Amino acid sequence: ATPSISIDTDRVLSEIKPEIYSGFTEHMGRCIYGGLYDPGNSLSDENGFRKDVIEVFQELKTPVVRYPGGNFVATYHWYEGVGPKENRPARPELAWDGVEMNTFGTDEFMKWCKVVGTEPYLALNMGTGTLDEALGWVEYCNSDKNTYWANMRRKNGHEKPYNVKYWALGNEVYGEWQVAAMTKEDYAKKAYQWAKALKLLDPSITLILCGETGYSDWDRYVLQECIKWTDMHSIHIYTSDKEHLPNASAPLSAERSIEIVAAYIDQARIQAKCKTRPTICFDEWNIWDPIRAPGDKGAEELYTVSDMLAMAVWCNVFIRQSKWLGMTNIAQNINVIAPVMTTPRGLIKQTIYFPYFLFTNYMRGNTLGTHLRCGTYDGRTQPDWIETTMDTPWLDVSASLYEGKVGLAVANIHPEKAFDVEIKGLPEGAEVDVYYVTGENLTDVNTEEKQTVGIKESKWTSKAKYTFPKHSFTLLRWKA
Ligand code: AHR
Missing domain, CATH: 3.20.20.80 (Glycosidases)
Known part of the structure; x- marks a missing residue:
């Protein structure tokens, strides 16, 4: 699906x-x-x-x-x-x-x-x-x-x-x-x-x-x-x-x-x-x-x-x-x-x-209810009881309604895979503010000498799907 x-x-x-x-x-x-x-x-x-x-x-x-x-x-x-x-x-x-x-x-x-x-x-x-x-x-x-x-x-x-x-x-x-x-x-x-x-x-x-x-x-x-x-x-x-x-x-x-x-x-x-x-x-x-x-x-x-x-x-x-x-x-x-x-x-x-x-x-x-459909990670967890207690979806999601804007926060924890996601409830053609955080490698760090991880801001006019790249965090905001 x-x-x-x-x-x-x-x-x-x-x-x-x-x-x-x-x-x-x-x-x-x-x-x-x-x-x-x-x-x-x-x-x-x-x-x-x-x-x-x-x-x-x-x-x-x-x-x-x-x-x-x-x-x-x-x-x-x-x-x-x-x-x-x-x-x-x-x-x-x-x-x-x-x-x-x-x-x-x-x-x-x-x-x-x-x-x-x-x-x-x-x-x-x-x-x-x-x-x-x-x-x-x-x-x-x-x-x-x-x-x-x-x-x-x-x-x-x-x-x-x-x-x-x-x-x-x-x-x-x-x-x-x-x-x-x-x-x-x-x-x-x-x-x-x-x-x-x-x-x-x-x-x-x-x-x-x-x-x-x-x-x-x-x-x-x-x-x-x-x-x-x-x-x-x-x-x-x-x-x-x-x-x-x-x-x-x-x-x-x-x-x-x-x-x-x-x-x-x-x-x-x-x-x-x-x-x-x-x-x-x-x-x-x-x-x-x-x-x-x-x-x-x-x-x-x-x-x-x-x-x-x-x-x-x-x-x-x-x-x-x-x-x-x-x-x-x-x-x-x-x-x-x-x-x-x-x-x-x-x-x-x-x-x-x-x-x-x-x-x-x-x-x-306020928190908004969401429904998520994507695959789950089935490997080892920390602590191990998570495995038997709850699902670990590849995308971890929450949503809010603040000052007339919807905020959709999405962490794609998958180390290799991007997800093309249909966002139901986001009207097509809406102007979306995009805030994006990632790094080239999962082990990258920011030091005094080199600060490569930060927020990239852009605009997106919504279409059928949004692509959440591998190991990244994205916040999308649009007018409710
Ligand atoms: O935040 C560091 C320490 O972690 C705190 O002092 C203690 O409350 C906890 O164990």
Whole structure:
């Protein structure tokens, strides 16, 4: 049968929340220091913030940025990172085997968010941190009362509260690699009590419960115990494989994990007779092979064209599953497993940057239902359970309706074959904007010396079929 994609603009499925294009910056490797914060560099402003990095966050229209970790947060004491810099202590950093100088802390991050035009999302230390300390941080950031930590903020030169909305109840607390990891029973008990106290202090905050992958029993259990206090449920997945097809199709595991955890959320709500519906906060996702780019060496991944296609599939998953997603945070934005790398001289946009940019700018509004007909890939997948759980079509597709335009995002993951596709729902003769990303070889990368992967823009007057070339990502946009 002829390959086809059917789109119906009447089949509006769900809203694509702008927060699905949120970011994550951790005190890890060169993400903060030497990344977004680089005092003394001629590319930085008077605050020490890299101006070229700020522009990247702005061009990606990043609505929320998570901070300061990640695993880093499990030993982080926020109060050591505020006040006069000469009084801030240097501390051993246990997650990534570094030293934390504390010269960039809460007030610097709040200032940076303001300059960028984004909202902060803070993760609480549930490793070595106490509830008192967590309450102190919320008070420091959000309180307008005449109390100790709110006055400390004023003394540090910040009269008005920052009104930080998003707060995470720990990070990956289930993981053996975590300082002070917990069992699901211990975490649920602790998170319940912390949530209650934090909401007493500031009922307006959005609390994010620490989930795992979405398909684990940890997720099911902590939701069951803490649903009452959960505004969002966090999950993390990183994908990768040495071979192209398992690598490019691996993000499909995230699609199933969203569906599974959405069901866990409903089950917990129904049992607890909970009227509100927590959303999923996919607050760490990306392509990462921790052997290729180890965390304690800064996790500086060098992304290929195969990874670029995996990125397109990741984003398609989020568009298709937008109904359940309150937020997603690419992990991370700068230098550490990131689409953008800094050098002392400027920026390198990696292969994965380009589909991500196209999604953040154009795949907004509402998700449209599509029907796809093309062959499927039947080989090895990563993880292997994808094989028996869902199809892996050669074309990975999502569609949106935004500002009166249809956006059709198509990743052709086939290493050799182009597909001539009939697009049902695209009127013949329509003027179509075409954005196209590929590379000569699946292993091509962008480096400081040579940047061959980027976006090619053109116009197309629609005809019977569109050809999606081998290993490429294409975004088509036309008036609805
Ligand atoms: O983003 C890198 C690390 O990956 C984070 O610190 C941690 O939460 C995850 O394991």
